[in-house]
Structures are given as structure tokens and as C-alpha cells.
Amino acid sequence: MNCPISRQPVVAIVADRIERQKHMAHAVLEGYVHALARVAGVLPVIVPAHADGIDPATLIASIDGLLLTGSPxxxxxxxxxxxxxxxxxxxxxxxxxxxxxxLPKMLEAGVPFLGICRGFQELNVAFGGTLERAVHDQPGRLDHREGDHDRPVEHWYEDRHAIDIVPGGQLAQFAGVATALVNSLHHQGVDRLGDGLRVEATAPDGLIEAISVDSARQFTLGVQWHPEMRVDDSPLARAIFTAFGDACRIRQQERLQSPIPA
Structure with missing residues (x-):
């Protein structure tokens, strides 16, 4: 009798292209890998920032989730x-x-998506939205930047402000609260919201802090803060990665049961 093989869902993370010892390299910070592996329960796979080497159809057929990370x-x-x-x-x-x-190809194919900070902004831009390049210079806005870089790095990710979670949205379904405290490490933010996107949470100054794709049947959440660095002590951060992992497991079941195109 054959026993079913247990497999982890596969989640693609698009890398940053950086310079390392005078060579160009592709990199992802440890916090994202840790949160995906330990909390979401998925297998993180790094996709290089190399457009000529990426075939969307191959990726769609091979993965169960997509994460776009924050970045400097x-x-x-x-x-x-x-x-x-x-x-x-x-x-x-x-x-x-x-x-x-x-990103649009993945969403159209039903691949679950989680975007964090830059990834949140990429979601907005992919749907035709625009970004405010210096939120802290706008009248009435909070300073959403991380502050003094001479502090220990763990202090960068301490809670900075509250968010109000919109009732009835994707985030509200698993957050378990109407308000929460989050960290804040960005100087850009949403200016004009992209077409077809839904506001999931806002900051006290009105800045959009979380969005989703209104018409998507799968998990499609973008957040402006950094939950990956707080999965060990923030219930909301753990809930985000747990819900994403659950969505990836549903996608995996559907993908493995579907016939492979000839």
C-alpha cells in the first residue's frame, strides 16, 4: 500500500539585486525566510531578480504562494x-x-500573495496606483520612518503606531481585533490607490496600511509594516503568516490535483 507523500507548499520570494564584494548578487533577508518556514509552514524558494531567467508559466505551475518583501x-x-x-x-x-x-499573472492564476512594505507598494503600482515619495513631508502625516539607525536593529521593528482594521475584509477575518499596534519603517506610501484594490487597514493619520485585491478569490494581502520581524511576539504578525500558509496549502492541493497541460 502506497502512503501519500507529505509535501510543504512552495512559496517564491523575489530577491533584491545587491552588490556583494564587487559582484552582483540576489538576496533575501533572514526574517522573511524564518517567518515562512517556522510560522507559515512552507518551503521558501528565492527567485532571482533577473527578468531574462524568469518564466511566469513555469513558476505558476510550480509554486503555491508568492511573497514580495520589504527592501531598502x-x-x-x-x-x-x-x-x-x-x-x-x-x-x-x-x-x-x-x-x-x-504579480498580475500570479494573481490571475489564483496564487496566494503576501506583500510586505515594498511588496505592498508593488501591489499598488501593479494595479495602476501611485506612491507618495516622502510621507513625512505631507501636512498631517505621521513620520513613518524607522528612526535612528544607530539603535540596535531589533529596536527598529518596535511598535510605532496603531492601525484601524476595516471590518469585513481579508485582514479582519483572521486578525481577531479591530485595532492593533504595528511597526513602521517606510518613507513612501500610497498616494492614489490602484484600481480594484480594497483598503484593509489605515493609520491614525489616514495613510493606507493594508490592501487586498477586491475580486481575488485567494489570499491577496499587502501590508505596509513588517510582520516578519515580529512573528515571535505579535499575535497579528503570526496570524498573517499563518493565514498565508493556510492559503498556500489550499493552493497546493488544487495544483497537485490538476492535470498537467500537454
């Missing part, structure tokens, strides 16, 4: 029709060239 880099302003960012601003055109075209 910004989405290039040209991607949403704005004037170029200042020359001193860190951008990652190679990641833009992979993540922005790939």
Missing part, C-alpha cells in the same frame, strides 16, 4: 508615471522588472 530600495517612480526619484534614492530596477509584470 524604492519602486522606480517611472513605473507609476511620476518624475524620477532623487539621484541619492536607492532603487532596484532589476527587481521592478521581475515583480511588477509577474
Amino acid at each position: 530600495s524604492n519602486v522606480a517612480a517611472e513605473r507609476y508615471g511620476a518624475a524620477p526619484l532623487p539621484a541619492c534614492t536607492l532603487v532596484d530596477p532589476d527587481r521592478d522588472a521581475v515583480s511588477l509584470p509577474l
Whole structure:
């Protein structure tokens, strides 16, 4: 008698393209890998920020979830029709060239999606939205940046402000609370919300902090904060990765039961 093989769902993480010892490299921070492996219960697989090497059809047939991470880099302003960012601003055109075209294809195919910080912003841009490049300079806005970089890095991810979770949304379904405290490490934010996106949470200054794809049947959540760094002590952070992992397991069952196209 053959016993069924237990397999972990496979989640693709699009890497940042960075320089390491005068070589270009593709990298993902440990916090995302830890949260996916230990809390979501999935197998993280890093996808290089190399557009010529990415075949969306192969990825769709092979994975059960997509994570777009936070990053020190910004989405290039040209991607949403704005004037170029200042020359001193860190951008990652190679990641833009992979993540922005790939994301709509993944969502259309029913692949669960979690976007964090830059990934949240990529979701908005992919749906035709725009970004505010310096939230802290806008009247009435909080300063959402991480603060002094000389502090120990764990202090960067301490709770900074509250969010109000919109009733009836994806986040509300598993958050278990109407308000929560979150960390804040960004200077850009949503300016115009993309078409077909739904607001899931807002900050006290009105800035959009979480979004989803309104028409999607699968998990499609983008959050502006960094839950991956708080999965060991934040119930909301754990709930986000647990719900994402559960959605990936549903996708895995559907994918493995579907016939392979000839």
C-alpha cells in the first residue's frame, strides 16, 4: 500500500539585486525566510531578480504562494508615471522588472500573495496606483520612518503606531481585533490607490496600511509594516503568516490535483 507523500507548499520570494564584494548578487533577508518556514509552514524558494531567467508559466505551475518583501530600495517612480526619484534614492530596477509584470499573472492564476512594505507598494503600482515619495513631508502625516539607525536593529521593528482594521475584509477575518499596534519603517506610501484594490487597514493619520485585491478569490494581502520581524511576539504578525500558509496549502492541493497541460 502506497502512503501519500507529505509535501510543504512552495512559496517564491523575489530577491533584491545587491552588490556583494564587487559582484552582483540576489538576496533575501533572514526574517522573511524564518517567518515562512517556522510560522507559515512552507518551503521558501528565492527567485532571482533577473527578468531574462524568469518564466511566469513555469513558476505558476510550480509554486503555491508568492511573497514580495520589504527592501531598502524604492519602486522606480517611472513605473507609476511620476518624475524620477532623487539621484541619492536607492532603487532596484532589476527587481521592478521581475515583480511588477509577474504579480498580475500570479494573481490571475489564483496564487496566494503576501506583500510586505515594498511588496505592498508593488501591489499598488501593479494595479495602476501611485506612491507618495516622502510621507513625512505631507501636512498631517505621521513620520513613518524607522528612526535612528544607530539603535540596535531589533529596536527598529518596535511598535510605532496603531492601525484601524476595516471590518469585513481579508485582514479582519483572521486578525481577531479591530485595532492593533504595528511597526513602521517606510518613507513612501500610497498616494492614489490602484484600481480594484480594497483598503484593509489605515493609520491614525489616514495613510493606507493594508490592501487586498477586491475580486481575488485567494489570499491577496499587502501590508505596509513588517510582520516578519515580529512573528515571535505579535499575535497579528503570526496570524498573517499563518493565514498565508493556510492559503498556500489550499493552493497546493488544487495544483497537485490538476492535470498537467500537454
